[in-house]
Amino acid sequence: VRADARRNYDQILAAAEAEIARSGADASLEKIARDAGVGSATLHRHFPSRQSLLEAVFHDRVEGLCARARELSTAADPGRALADWLREVAVYGATTRGLAESILYAAPAASDCEAMLLDAGGELLRRAQSAEAVRPDVAILDLLTMANAVSLATRSADDATRLLTLAIEGISGPPAGRR
Amino acid sequence: VRADARRNYDQILAAAEAEIARSGADASLEKIARDAGVGSATLHRHFPSRQSLLEAVFHDRVEGLCARARELSTAADPGRALADWLREVAVYGATTRGLAESILYAAPAASDCEAMLLDAGGELLRRAQSAEAVRPDVAILDLLTMANAVSLATRSADDATRLLTLAIEGISGPPAGRR
Numbered sequence: 001v002r003a004d005a006r007r008n009y010d011q012i013l014a015a016a017e018a019e020i021a022r023s024g025a026d027a028s029l030e031k032i033a034r035d036a037g038v039g040s041a042t043l044h045r046h047f048p049s050r051q052s053l054l055e056a057v058f059h060d061r062v063e064g065l066c067a068r069a070r071e072l073s074t075a076a077d078p079g080r081a082l083a084d085w086l087r088e089v090a091v092y093g094a095t096t097r098g099l100a101e102s103i104l105y106a107a108p109a110a111s112d113c114e115a116m117l118l119d120a121g122g123e124l125l126r127r128a129q130s131a132e133a134v135r136p137d138v139a140i141l142d143l144l145t146m147a148n149a150v151s152l153a154t155r156s157a158d159d160a161t162r163l164l165t166l167a168i169e170g171i172s173g174p175p176a177g178r179r
Numbered sequence: 180v181r182a183d184a185r186r187n188y189d190q191i192l193a194a195a196e197a198e199i200a201r202s203g204a205d206a207s208l209e210k211i212a213r214d215a216g217v218g219s220a221t222l223h224r225h226f227p228s229r230q231s232l233l234e235a236v237f238h239d240r241v242e243g244l245c246a247r248a249r250e251l252s253t254a255a256d257p258g259r260a261l262a263d264w265l266r267e268v269a270v271y272g273a274t275t276r277g278l279a280e281s282i283l284y285a286a287p288a289a290s291d292c293e294a295m296l297l298d299a300g301g302e303l304l305r306r307a308q309s310a311e312a313v314r315p316d317v318a319i320l321d322l323l324t325m326a327n328a329v330s331l332a333t334r335s336a337d338d339a340t341r342l343l344t345l346a347i348e349g350i351s352g353p354p355a356g357r358r
Binding site for chain 1: 345
């Protein structure tokens with residue numbers, strides 16, 4: 001029974017992530033239950049309120065971004081690893097519209113998530129700065145605020161990627177290659 | 180009488196701009212009337228609704244930004260002129276909090292203002308690109324979206340200035356001088 005419950009929980013979460021990415025924070029709970037292959041009662045048992053489901057999705061996505069940062073922390077090009085990760089953070093915010101506002105400035109629940117992102121990103125930044133790929137006067141909070149800013153002002157993954165790349169590369173001089 | 184009415188209008192607008200910069204879009208209309216040295220009836224005659232006052236302030240500030248762009252369009256350093264103007268746009272958004280959301284994505288009334296900013300900024304961008312101070316693949320809509328993004332994610336003029344400067348300069352290499 002416990003394994004069944006865990007599988008239901010994971011399936012609901014996966015369906016919720018996909019549906020929220022499509023429809024934002026007011027996604028249909030009925031559709032999420034249907035996509036997950038469970039009844040509304042089961043969804044309700046795991047997530048008594050819409051808010052509890054949103055928080056679980058948010059937390060899960062932030063854990064995903066942190067796992068990605070750990071993966072990238074052994075990449076051969078630390079400057080590019082940092083840039084790739086920041087693009088993923090911006091795209092995440094832009095494509096989970098209803099959650100974008102909460103990614104950095106939200107209820108107490110989000111401050112844990114903020115700390116996780118600052119830690120994970122801070123490590124990538126330190127490596128990039130050691131390799132002299134990034135200016136020494138840049139702080140991880142600036143970079144996450146920038147990713148959040150881009151999320152708030154864009155509505156698609158393509159726009160978010162393009163705009164964050166511009167912010168990372170700067171606008172001066174000839175076109176830079178992707179970093 | 181007409182000159183009096185015009186003076187009252189200008190004084191109300193100036194008081195409203197100052198008060199909205201301090202308190203946001205729900206600034207006290209009574210305080211605005213008092214600061215302007217007019218009665219509530221006079222304020223109401225010129226601006227029948229809060230919305231009409233907000234739109235007038237918004238339009239006036241956008242005209243100010245456009246006038247500033249024309250001024251900067253004869254500056255000796257076109258790259259710096261563009262960067263200075265974008266910083267002013269970002270600071271404007273960050274410090275007129277309630278209006279920030281409307282600066283680019285608002286009701287029909289704002290689309291005129293958007294066109295004005297695109298025109299004024301486009302001219303500065305063309306000069307900066309002719310002088311090879313800015314990459315040829317950058318569009319003015321990208322730059323205004325960036326300024327808007329920074330406005331949405333920051334709450335003070337200092338933060339907005341710092342973050343937009345970072346986006347303009349990019350994060351790679353050694354610290355660049357102010358442009």
